[in-house]
Amino acid sequence: MRMENIVSILKKEYPNSKCSLRYESSFQLLTATILSAQCTDERVNKVTKGLFTKYPSPEDFVMLPLETIKKEIYSTGFYNNKAKSIKAMAEMVVNSYSGNVPNTLDEMVELPGVGRKTANVVLGNIQGIPSIVVDTHVTRITNLLKFVKTKNAVKIESELSKLINKNDWTLFAHLLIDHGRAVCIANRPKCNNCVISNLCPSKLGET
Structure with a gap:
């Protein structure tokens, strides 16, 4: 064949x-994948190296002012929309899923800023669910x-x-x-x- x-x-x-984005959790990979839109993985990794060291969890992003997130991710481009998506996604993960990213496609695509491609990245690379x-x-x-x-x-x-x-x-x-x-x-x-x-x-x- x-x-x-x-x-x-x-x-x-x-x-x-393998996945070239750096991450240590489903939340971090979701965030990195959102940042990768119209941006190189290399640039995203430079940004997330410091970002995830300071703010590793969704709870951290819930507490962050939107303007701080924008400043942190500025160099990835389209930072206004990306910052809003990441903060809203973090809030939903914390408020609706007790801080744990859901592990089904249907639930994941309900998260702000998360489409089918982003969800499949996380399902396949972190959660071990075969995904294209x-x-x-x-x-x-x-x-x-x-x-x-x-x-x-x-x-x-x-x-x-x-x-x-x-x-x-x-x-x-x-x-x-x-x-x-x-x-x-x-x-x-x-x-x-x-x-x-x-x-x-x-x-x-x-x-």
């Missing part, structure tokens, strides 16, 4: 593939590979869940993110250096 071959090859190419994260890399590359013909994240997740071994759901996004950053770069893919080019219809000119 083509998908199985691709996953196998990418596992060998990126043996250390659909970000820009996954969307672009799976379309190039002709496994999907849509930009709709929910539809992509549904289609991929039928094609990928459940044990590889969480890892799959990390593999494609690594591959998208290193080789299958948007608008300038390095097809000649691609380990899965012989399995890619777009490389073969069947676009």
